[in-house]
Amino acid sequence: MVDPNSRTWQALGLAADVVVVNALTIVCSLPVVTAGAALSAAHGTLLEMVREEGAKPARTYFSYFTRTWRTATLGWLLLLAVGSVLGWEYWALGRMDGGAALVAQAGVLAGAILVTLWAVWFFPLASRGRGSPAPRS
Template identity: 30%
Template sequence: MQLFQVDSPLYKFLQRLLDVLILNFWLIVCSIPIITAGASITAAYSVALKMAKEEEGYITKSFFQAFKENWKQGTVLWLITMVCSYIIYLDFEVYFSYEDGPVLLLITGILASIALFCSVIYAYPQAARYENTIKQYIKNSRQITIRFIGKTLLLIVIVTIELLLAIFNSVTIFFAILIGPAIIIYTISGICVKIFEEIESNE
């Protein structure tokens, strides 16, 4: 049947779904020790960026090769992300611990959250694709967020929709566990590929 031929849309969809499922499995498994989550996320981005360009090859092999190559960069980025996230969490905790919390704490928490988002949203994909310093990844991420604010806002909308669909009911939650994190990384990677190619073409 033509429906299941190698070049049919259905076959390509099912193959991509299987790739995402495999990628999500290794992403979750390699993130379980927590400290390795940064390397796991960076490795997942490395594979997803190739998937977005249809250059991924073998998912498992590509993932562990990227995991090994990006261990240091991914771990440092993850530690920075976690420390900053915890500080922001404490800020909001203090604010909400008061019946009428200081407005300055709320404003600080919101601004810090935005700053952290801008600093890391494109940092992990960069670490997966380019050789650079951690400081430069973070600086570039902020600059990309501002320069490509339209694509960044589109990215936020798409990921938000994906998250809302993921928690819609028990069935969607089940599928979100199976493929959710990898789907989000794949979505971000699709936009990152376009951004990176545009930046590279102008250099």
């Protein structure tokens, strides 16, 4: 248990690296505009950690952040715009009376689910970025 190469110490090291990546993602997401790049960088870094390709999570994170900044930020701004419109529509329909408004709100929620699914697909794809290594099979 005291041996630094034991499974316990390796698991604790991996957990510490995940905490570092999480903290970097939170700090880099504070300016709302860069949240997309932060999410993509976190995905790429964690993927490398799982594949045991890198030992420096901060350096890897900022490498992915700079490589994927443009694509991920444009996707994030698109997501913010569509999410804002969907949120406004849901709010406006909630102020209306009748069953048609309820049906329309259900449609807006379905659209929000589709946008969320798109985001779950897009940010990992953006983490591959231009010049980043392709995933190994």
